């Protein structure tokens with residue numbers, strides 16, 4: 437393993453961060469801030485677009501609401517980290533190289549794998565051809581365009597998880613002439629306590645969203661969704677939000693991955709098979725005392741920060757510390773003026789406390805806007821990025837790496 441850099445040698449230690457989402461940005465900024473001014477470490481961030489994709493606001497983009505355009509090179513300004521625009525097509529974990537758009541090859545000494553996730557469009561036939569997604573700004577803009585032209589008709593939002601709930605509410609609020617149907621296996625807000633769950637349900641009803649839970653979508657057609665049991669729902673537009681899929685880059689490179697392709701990490705967020713690779717955010721399978729973390733921004737940013745801190749420790753020849761994270765909330769927007777926030781135990785089970793209405797909407801907006809001041813503070817004061825709930829007894833694990 438080549439993590440300990442020889443200070444004074446000519447070649448800098450090259451850290452390559454793949455993916456500039458919430459986790460990758462956190463890793464790149466945190467690391468660059470910690471090694472600022474050093475000639476012996478070089479940080480490079482790779483992402484297909486220069487514009488930062490604010491996934492937390494894609495349901496707003498999909499309903500034609502303007503959101504801030506943030507440029508990744510501008511976010512990195514002053515840190516010393518470099519930006520390379522490009523789509524990674526392959527990782528060679530033995531040669532320690534990354535191929536971008538099939539012609540450029542970048543070398544690394546340490547890799548931070550942060551390529552995120554998307555909705556699983558391969559799970560059900562017809563989704564790829566006939567459904568819209570929120571998998572990128574472009575996808576959300578295509579949906580916004582279609583909804584704006586639709587006037588009247590039925591929009592089926594497939595997937596009753598929180599992205600489906602937020603999207604259905606947003607579409608119903610922005611397009612009151614449309615009939616919005618939310619379909620999925622689980623009841624909306626299934627992981628919440630009964631009172632916030634009931635509030636969420638009544639807010640969807642108030643917005644005119646018809647909820648069909650306990651159903652399985654078997655097929656998406658250009659004008660309908662087919663459900664198990666033979667029923668079909670006519671649809672002018674289908675938005676697919678169900679499931680998550682991760683890039684197969686890591687699996688193809690021979691890194692140890694879980695059944696979904698997420699990199700299996702040890703306690704310090706290093707790949708269990710390739711310790712010079714750190715995995716963060718949705719693309720990593722991160723085990724805590726309560727189980728494997730599920731993809732969120734609240735957990736993704738801390739993984740990015742922790743990977744950066746670990747890399748700096750490894751460069752000094754020190755052992756990285758174990759990563760620990762406990763969940764603290766599930767904030768859900770229900771249009772622009774309403775919402776529910778379920779506060780949680782570190783293992784993501786619901787606490788008694790919750791917020792509803794405008795207070796919850798303001799809370800959710802504050803959470804959504806929080807990454808930018810966090811990144812800004814980290815540039816000047818890297819340690820400020822390292823505050824998050826560690827989860828106490830919920831997050832203790834025995835394994836060490």
Ligand SMILES: Cc1cc2nc3c(=O)[nH]c(=O)nc-3n(C[C@H](O)[C@H](O)[C@H](O)COP(=O)(O)OP(=O)(O)OC[C@H]3O[C@@H](n4cnc5c(N)ncnc54)[C@H](O)[C@@H]3O)c2cc1C
Nearest residue numbers: 455457458459491523524551552553717718731732733734
């Ligand atoms: C509508 C919506 C609302 C959400 N609301 C919340 C919320 O309220 N709270 C919360 O905690 N989470 C929320 N989430 C989930 C949250 O957005 C994700 O968990 C989070 O974005 C994961 O961060 P990440 O950095 O791992 O990945 P991402 O944010 O997905 O970023 C991955 C980056 O990697 C890039 N990339 C992918 N493949 C490649 C490649 N081959 N080469 C180069 N770059 C690549 C992508 O372009 C992207 O920029 C929401 C998601 C959606 C869709």
